[in-house]
Amino acid sequence: MSQPTSPLLGDQPLKIGAFAPNANGGITMTEATRSLRVSWEHQKKIAQSLDRWGFDVTVPIARWKGFGGSTNFNGSALETFTWAAGIAEATENIAVVATTHVATLDPVVAAKMAATVDHISGGRFGLNVVMGWNSVEMAMMQNGLLNHEERYAYGAEWLDFVERLWSSDEAFDVDGKFFRAVGCESEPKPLQDRPVIINAGNSKTGLAYSAKYADINFFVSSDLDQMAAHSAALKKAAREEHDREIQTMTAAMVICRDTEAEARRVHDEILEKADWVSAQNLMAIHGVDSDSWKEQMTKFKERFILAHGATSLVGTPEQVVDGLQQMADHGMQGVLMGFLNYAEEIDYIGEKVLPLMQQAGLRK
Numbered sequence: 207m208s209q210p211t212s213p214l215l216g217d218q219p220l221k222i223g224a225f226a227p228n229a230n231g232g233i234t235m236t237e238a239t240r241s242l243r244v245s246w247e248h249q250k251k252i253a254q255s256l257d258r259w260g261f262d263v264t265v266p267i268a269r270w271k272g273f274g275g276s277t278n279f280n281g282s283a284l285e286t287f288t289w290a291a292g293i294a295e296a297t298e299n300i301a302v303v304a305t306t307h308v309a310t311l312d313p314v315v316a317a318k319m320a321a322t323v324d325h326i327s328g329g330r331f332g333l334n335v336v337m338g339w340n341s342v343e344m345a346m347m348q349n350g351l352l353n354h355e356e357r358y359a360y361g362a363e364w365l366d367f368v369e370r371l372w373s374s375d376e377a378f379d380v381d382g383k384f385f386r387a388v389g390c391e392s393e394p395k396p397l398q399d400r401p402v403i404i405n406a407g408n409s410k411t412g413l414a415y416s417a418k419y420a421d422i423n424f425f426v427s428s429d430l431d432q433m434a435a436h437s438a439a440l441k442k443a444a445r446e447e448h449d450r451e452i453q454t455m456t457a458a459m460v461i462c463r464d465t466e467a468e469a470r471r472v473h474d475e476i477l478e479k480a481d482w483v484s485a486q487n488l489m490a491i492h493g494v495d496s497d498s499w500k501e502q503m504t505k506f507k508e509r510f511i512l513a514h515g516a517t518s519l520v521g522t523p524e525q526v527v528d529g530l531q532q533m534a535d536h537g538m539q540g541v542l543m544g545f546l547n548y549a550e551e552i553d554y555i556g557e558k559v560l561p562l563m564q565q566a567g568l569r570k
C-alpha cells in the first residue's frame with residue numbers, strides 16, 4: 207500500500223533504541239536507586255525524549271509475571287500492544303514496537319491490533335515476534351508452552367496467517383497443523399506494506415526462523431567474534447535460502463558517565479545491591495544453573511544482574527562510542543540500550559554520546 211516509513215529501515219549506519227522501558231527494572235536486576243517508573247506519565251516522558259534525540263526505536267519487553275526476589279524484577283510490566291498504541295500517539299518519528307508471545311494471541315486479533323497501531327503511528331509500527339521461553343509465566347496461559355521446536359513451527363504458521371491477513375484482499379481459509387479458520391479477512395490493512403518484523407531467535411531453529419521471516423534479528427553475546435559470525439551466517443542464510451535481506455542488532459546495558467571512575471562506581475553499586483534471588487529464578491527458568499561451576503556461574507549471573515544476560519558498555523562517552531563502534535564493526539546494525547535511569551540517561555546520551563557517534567560516522 208505504501209513505502210516503508212519505519213526508521214528501523216532507514217539509513218542510519220548504527221540504529222539505536224531503548225529496550226524494556228515498560229517494565230520495572232528495565233534490564234537490570236538491582237535494588238540500586240533508579241528513576242524508572244511504570245507510570246504512564248513517565249513512560250511518555252521516556253518515549254518523547256527518545257523521539258526528540260532521534261533514537262530509531264523503542265522496544266518493550268513482553269512479561270506476564272515477575273521473577274520474585276526483593277525487586278520482583280519485571281513483575282510490573284505494561285502490556286506491549288496497548289503501550290505501543292499510547293507511545294505511538296505521544297511521539298512523531300521513532301519506530302514503536304510491540305512484543306508478542308505468539309501463543310497468547312489469535313492471529314486475527316494480532317493482525318488487527320498491529321494494523322491499528324500502524325495507523326496510529328503513521329506507519330512506524332514493528333512487531334517483535336517471540337515464541338516464549340518462560341515456563342512459569344506461560345503456565346498462567348491457556349496454551350501453555352510448546353517444546354522449543356514446536357514453538358517455532360507454531361510461530362511460522364502464526365506469522366504466515368498474520369501476513370495473509372495484512373495482504374490478502376479476498377477472504378481465505380486456513381488449514382494448517384495449528385490453525386484452522388474459515389473466511390478470514392482483515393481491514394484496514396497496515397499503512398506499511400508489512401510492519402517491520404523483529405525476532406530474537408538465537409538458537410539454530412530460531413535463526414532459521416529469523417532468516418525466513420524477520421527484517422531484524424536481535425542477537426545477544428558479549429563475544430564480538432561470535433557477533434560477527436552470527437551476523438554473517440544469518441545474512442547469508444536469508445539471502446541464499448530466502449532471497450531476502452536481514453539486519454542484525456544487539457542489546458546492551460549502557461552505563462555512561464563523565465569519568466570512567468564514576469561509571470564504574472555505578473556498575474559496582476548495581477552489583478553490590480543486586481537482586482540475586484530474582485537473577486537466580488530467571489536463570490533457573492532458562493535452565494542455566496549449576497553448583498559445580500560456582501565462579502563461572504557468578505560471572506554469568508552478573509551479566510543477568512547488569513543486563514538481563516546481554517553485554518554492558520561502561521565508561522565515558524568516548525569509551526561507550528568505542529564499544530558501539532566495535533559492535534558495528536562486528537556486523538551489528540543497531541543496539542538497543544537499557545539504562546539504570548532511562549529518562550536522565552537518554553538525555554545524557556543525546557547530549558554527550560550522539561555527537562561523538564556522528565563524528566565516528568555511526569550516526570548521520
Ligand SMILES: Cc1cc2nc3c(=O)[nH]c(=O)nc-3n(C[C@H](O)[C@H](O)[C@H](O)COP(=O)(O)O)c2cc1C
Nearest residue numbers: 267268305336338339406407408409412424426457
Ligand atoms: C532484544 C531481545 C528482546 C527480547 N524480548 C523478549 C520478550 O519481550 N519476551 C520474551 O519472552 N522473550 C524475549 N526475548 C527472548 C527471545 O524471544 C528468545 O526466546 C531468546 O532470544 C532465545 O532464543 P531461542 O528461542 O532461539 O532459543 C528477547 C530477546 C532479545 C535478545
